Amino acid sequence: VRATRGGEEVRGYVPSMGQIFLRRFQMVTQFRQAIEEGQVSVHYQPKVSLPSKQVLGVEALVRWQHPEFGRLDPDEFVPAVEAAGLVGVLTGFVLEQSLIRVRKWMDEGLRISVAVNLSVRNLADEDFPAKVVEVLRKFGVPPELLTFELTESGVMADPQKALPILRELHGLGIVLAVDDFGTGYSSLAYLRQLPVDEVKIDKSFVLGMGTDLGDLAVVRSIVELGHSLGLAVVAEGVEEDVARDQLEAMGCDVAQGYLISRPLAEDRLEAWLQARTARSTGRKMETVLTL
Ligand code: C2E
Ligand code: MG
Ligand code: MG
Ligand code: MG
Numbered sequence: 001v002r003a004t005r006g007g008e009e010v011r012g013y014v015p016s017m018g019q020i021f022l023r024r025f026q027m028v029t030q031f032r033q034a035i036e037e038g039q040v041s042v043h044y045q046p047k048v049s050l051p052s053k054q055v056l057g058v059e060a061l062v063r064w065q066h067p068e069f070g071r072l073d074p075d076e077f078v079p080a081v082e083a084a085g086l087v088g089v090l091t092g093f094v095l096e097q098s099l100i101r102v103r104k105w106m107d108e109g110l111r112i113s114v115a116v117n118l119s120v121r122n123l124a125d126e127d128f129p130a131k132v133v134e135v136l137r138k139f140g141v142p143p144e145l146l147t148f149e150l151t152e153s154g155v156m157a158d159p160q161k162a163l164p165i166l167r168e169l170h171g172l173g174i175v176l177a178v179d180d181f182g183t184g185y186s187s188l189a190y191l192r193q194l195p196v197d198e199v200k201i202d203k204s205f206v207l208g209m210g211t212d213l214g215d216l217a218v219v220r221s222i223v224e225l226g227h228s229l230g231l232a233v234v235a236e237g238v239e240e241d242v243a244r245d246q247l248e249a250m251g252c253d254v255a256q257g258y259l260i261s262r263p264l265a266e267d268r269l270e271a272w273l274q275a276r277t278a279r280s281t282g283r284k285m286e287t288v289l290t291l
Helices: 017-036 074-083 087-107 120-124 128-139 152-156 159-171 188-193 203-208 213-228 241-250 266-281
Strands: 002-005 008-011 040-049 055-066 070-072 113-117 146-151 175-181 198-201 232-235
Touching (some): 017 040, 017 087, 040 266, 055 074, 055 087, 055 266, 074 087, 087 128, 087 146, 128 159, 152 159, 159 175, 198 203, 203 213
Parallel strands (some): 055 113, 146 175, 175 198, 198 232
Antiparallel strands (some): 040 055
């Protein structure tokens, strides 16, 4: 925002195009080093089954604590990282951190899976499945404890390339989920062709379902559609008790959202799991965790 006052230029707080460009440029040039220096971390958000509220898994969500720009959320830097061809580095890092976490749980006798978000670019890399197999082996994690979340646009960008890779990942026993379902050009025919196990209803519909009958109808249809195709249905963006109760009544299988927990850093997630288990069972952590 620019204005002139007495011939002198006054600048507002909205960054100029040049500043935005510079920031993106800095982000991509600094990304690898940021990982090495520990500025990039993975937060985890629990997913619980309905109605039992058992903790089935967590979704891995990347964060960047930038020394100059402060905390960056993925929407602010993942697109730049993708455009710079660095998504392999990002996914590799998140996957490794996530599997280290799952391995620790396994060693404690806990069966909790982790969901990692993939980018379109991962689905264009023919060597991606082999890389995944290598990391699973490295940590001795069974493929069914790993979920990959992909968006429809990610698959539809280049289905010729993406489909064989998805089939390979699915064939390995990795769970596949369609993320943000309902926002793209979703169609029944398209969902039926994908080798997926799970559909995640986009949070915009879940957030709106309490006040908007249209959103409620969309949520209800996705639950029915998913079930008719034999898929598990996950609702993201569950912030209110009412929404959770409605989802439960519709038969939605899994809930994720601020009502259950925000995405948490690793140590806080551990504390969260401990507290929930202690409260529900009065015993030590066991394979079944209940809210
Ligand atoms: P997503 O995969 O759809 O993740 C869900 C987003 O919704 C997360 O935002 C999460 O913090 C937020 N969320 C969860 N529960 C609630 C709720 O109850 N209310 C509201 N309002 N929001 C909720 P986040 O962490 O900012 O991530 C944004 C997007 O960035 C993700 O959307 C995903 O597409 C992408 N992303 C995150 N981590 C990674 C990653 O490691 N790799 C790639 N390629 N993309 C990532
Ligand atoms: Mg996701
Ligand atoms: Mg989503
Ligand atoms: Mg999203």
